[in-house]
Amino acid sequence: MASSTSGDVMPTGGRIFTTFPDVLFLPEFVFGGLVWILVACTHVDPRNPLGWVMFVSVFCFVITTLWFFIFLCGANQSSVWPGLDTGYHFVAIVFYLSASVILAFITLAAGDAYKLASAAGFPTDLLLKNYRLDISAVVMSYVATLLYFIHAIFSALRWRRS
Numbered sequence: 746m747a748s749s750t751s752g753d754v755m756p757t758g759g760r761i762f763t764t765f766p767d768v769l770f771l772p773e774f775v776f777g778g779l780v781w782i783l784v785a786c787t788h789v790d791p792r793n794p795l796g797w798v799m800f801v802s803v804f805c806f807v808i809t810t811l812w813f814f815i816f817l818c819g820a821n822q823s824s825v826w827p828g829l830d831t832g833y834h835f836v837a838i839v840f841y842l843s844a845s846v847i848l849a850f851i852t853l854a855a856g857d858a859y860k861l862a863s864a865a866g867f868p869t870d871l872l873l874k875n876y877r878l879d880i881s882a883v884v885m886s887y888v889a890t891l892l893y894f895i896h897a898i899f900s901a902l903r904w905r906r907s
Contacts, residue, residue, distance in 0.1 A: 755826050755903075757819035766899035769892050770813045776889040777806045783882035784848070787875045794847050798886070801844040805837050805893070827904035834897035841893055845886040852879040 761767040781802040784795055812833065815821050821830075859872040 755821045755830070756816065757821065758817060761813070761816045766896040766903075767816060769896045770809060770816075773809050773889060773892050773896065774806065774813075776885050776892060777802055777809065779885040780844075780882050780889055781806060783878050783885060787878045787882075788871070795851060798844040798848050798882075801840040802886075802889075805840060805889075808833065808837075824907070827900065827907045831897060831900040831904045834893055834900050837893040838890060838897055841886060841890040845883065845890050848879065848886055849883050852876070852883050855879055 756764040756767050761770065781799065784798050784802065787795075812830070855872070855876045859869055859876050862872055863869045
């Protein structure tokens with residue numbers, strides 16, 4: 746796999762599928778989309794902060810899609826694009842990390858609610874389903890954070906060498 750951190754121009758067209766870190770666009774789509782889908786499948790209490798998690802996952806999914814098509818069409822050849830790429834991915838890291846921490850906190854609270862409801866003899870099928878979906882969303886959210894972090898580091902190296 747060719748590296749785009751050697752000071753060459755930003756990749757365009759099909760080269761984004763063979764250069765690192767741009768090949769990470771696809772896993773970022775998948776894991777970011779999974780966070781969005783998993784959180785949307787759960788019961789959202791109006792008072793909890795899952796709205797921020799949804800905003801982050803939808804925002805990053807849309808902007809990454811836009812970024813992907815800009816790279817694919819070759820509109821990223823200005824000297825400003827390496828800095829914009831680095832900046833966007835660092836913003837995505839901060840957003841996703843904050844969303845991941847919030848989601849993990851909500852998931853812990855949902856686990857406690859499930860334990861209390863099951864100990865009291867209440868029906869817990871829906872609580873267990875939501876709890877499992879939240880656990881999956883937390884894992885996917887941290888994986889997406891890691892992918893954006895790796896992408897940001899290698900984008901910063903490319904920006905520094907351009």
